[in-house]
Amino acid sequence: MNIRQTSVHAFRDDAVLLDVREPVEWAAGHAPNAVHLPLGQLPHRLTDLPAVGGALPVVCRSGVRSAQAVAYLQTRGVDAINVAGGMQAWEEAGKALVCDSGRGLVL
Numbered sequence: 001m002n003i004r005q006t007s008v009h010a011f012r013d014d015a016v017l018l019d020v021r022e023p024v025e026w027a028a029g030h031a032p033n034a035v036h037l038p039l040g041q042l043p044h045r046l047t048d049l050p051a052v053g054g055a056l057p058v059v060c061r062s063g064v065r066s067a068q069a070v071a072y073l074q075t076r077g078v079d080a081i082n083v084a085g086g087m088q089a090w091e092e093a094g095k096a097l098v099c100d101s102g103r104g105l106v107l
Helices: 023-028 039-044 064-075 086-092
Strands: 054-060 080-085
Touching: 039 064, 039 080, 054 064, 064 080, 080 086
Parallel strands: 054 080
Antiparallel strands: none
8 A cells, every 4th residue: 555645744734633642742742733543543433533634644743653544544545645744844843832741842
């Protein structure tokens, strides 16, 4: 299966992304309009996917879990695309982050 990828630079800071990281990772820092749905919950929560115009961008810490999520979503007929480099690349690009934990960002 061909997993489509795109760069974090393809998105504005306020883009809607599907974030498949674990809760502790999410709390440490995430994109402002990201929707949190951990990878392990994905099969049971397909109705919670955010609506976007075009392919659904999926992100994790580095791009590995989000690639798995994209592969799964594609088998379910969802147009999804992996955000290469994940939230590490997002942070390195200087894009906006929201921190729920009250601690410094630990991506």
